[in-house]
Amino acid sequence: MIKIHGLILSPFVRKVMAVAxxxxxxxxxxxxxxxxxxAEFLSMSPLGKIPALEDGELRISDSAVICEYLDEKYTDTSIRPASVEARAQSRWFEVYGDSKLTELCIGGIYFERFAKKLLKLGDTDEEKVALTIEKLLPPQQDYLERVLPAEGFLLGDFGLADICVAGPFLSAAHVGYRPDAGRWPKLARFIEQVRKHEAMAELIDDEETLFNSLTK
Known part of the structure; x- marks a missing residue:
């Protein structure tokens, strides 16, 4: 059995667990x-970042690398669409979710309102949170509102692109931020649909339980 090292409160750890x-x-x-x-963890993740994966003698880190490995080894269900064009689109959304959306939803909101206190790194920077919510996130949410379908997932069947794009928003929801469904209805619907998918629902429930236990 493979081992996924990390805390589910990290969107990158959740991403790997959702793929599994x-x-x-x-x-x-x-x-x-x-x-x-x-020393044990650094032997698996030399940069000291979560997640890391053990599979027999194999030790690898970085969520993108781990997901690629799992997709190539366990081929019954693909994490990406079939066509070359759609797979390229999927990779774009994966990078976009892991970079820009993570920068804003995690760095600008989730880290400030939760992780910063948990790690004893100081008080919440309320100006940064407000700037993120009021100025920096809306253009990205406008973009997603344009490209998301009226129904269903980003590229047809549920896959890694959906996990990566919705993931940062699901983390931000723990600390009270959700896109305004009146302004971004397709985005709000999409995030909720990802949350309820069978690969995600139990993970999010477990995540909420852990979050609540750490914020009492």
Whole structure:
């Protein structure tokens, strides 16, 4: 059985676990907090970042690398569409979610309102949060509102693109931020549909339980 090292509160750890769920791969989640620098963990993740994966003698890190490995090894269910064109689109959305949306939803909101306090890195920068919500995120949400379909997922069947794009918003929801459904109805519908997908629903429930236990 593979082992996924990391804490589900990280969208990158959740991403790998969701891929394992989507592909029906048995796995064990070994809880590792961000910032862990033990020799054992650094042997799996030299940069000290979560997630890391163990599969037999294999030790790899970085969520994109791990997801690619799982998709190539366990081929019954693909994380991307069939056509070359749609697979290219999927890779764009994966990078976009892991970079720009993570920068804003995680760095600008989730980290400030939750992770910063958890890691004892100071108080919430309310000006940064307000700037993110009022100025920086809306253009990205406008873009997603334009490209999202009226129904269903980004590229047909549920896949890695959906996990990567919705993931940062699902994390931000823990700390009270959700896109205005009146202004961005397709985006709000999409995020909720991803949340309810069978590969995601139980993970999000577990995540909320852990979040609540750490914020009491």
């Amino acid at each position: 769920e989507l592909k029906s791969i048995p796995y064990k989640n070994v809880k590792v907090f961000p910032g862990t620098r033990t």
